Amino acid sequence: MLSDMGAEVIKIETAEGETMRTRPPVRDDCSTVFGGYNVGKKSVVLDLKSPEGIQAIKKLVAKVDVLVENFRPGVMRRLKLDHASLRQLNPKLIYCSISGYGQTRASAELRPTPR
Numbered sequence: 001m002l003s004d005m006g007a008e009v010i011k012i013e014t015a016e017g018e019t020m021r022t023r024p025p026v027r028d029d030c031s032t033v034f035g036g037y038n039v040g041k042k043s044v045v046l047d048l049k050s051p052e053g054i055q056a057i058k059k060l061v062a063k064v065d066v067l068v069e070n071f072r073p074g075v076m077r078r079l080k081l082d083h084a085s086l087r088q089l090n091p092k093l094i095y096c097s098i099s100g101y102g103q104t105r106a107s108a109e110l111r112p113t114p115r
Contacts, residue, residue, distance in 0.1 A: 003040025010060065011041045012048075048079055057081060062089045070098040 003009045023031045046053040058081075061067060067086065069076055076082045076097070083095040097103055 009041040010064075011038060011043050012046050012057070013043055015045050015047065048081075054079060054081070058086075058089055061086050061093060064090070065092070066094040066096065068096045068098060073097075073099060073103045 018034070020034045020037065021031055023033050025032050044056075046056050048054060048057065061081075069081075083093075083097075086093055086095065
């Protein structure tokens with residue numbers, strides 16, 4: 001929706017890509033669901049386990065208005081990419097964390113059973 005309104009939306013992915021890319025129905029080697037969810041976004045491949053990947057994120061954060069992350073609670077803090085750390089690079093940054101079970105309650109530690 002944000003890209004439809006003119007925002008530049010950059011999605012960070014691992015080299016393996018998001019699993020949604022292969023969900024049926026697939027047309028021309030791309031999931032139509034993935035296409036619908038990600039239309040208008042730019043994809044960038046970064047390894048957030050590498051110092052180079054972390055540096056690339058920090059360079060982006062210095063220039064962006066909004067960051068949306070959906071890792072498990074604590075991952076961004078461990079990577080030193082949490083709100084407090086990134087606000088030092090960009091005081092106007094709007095930081096949004098999305099999680100299925102919350103960020104701080106006991107239920108935040110719940111993980112779905114693998115299928």
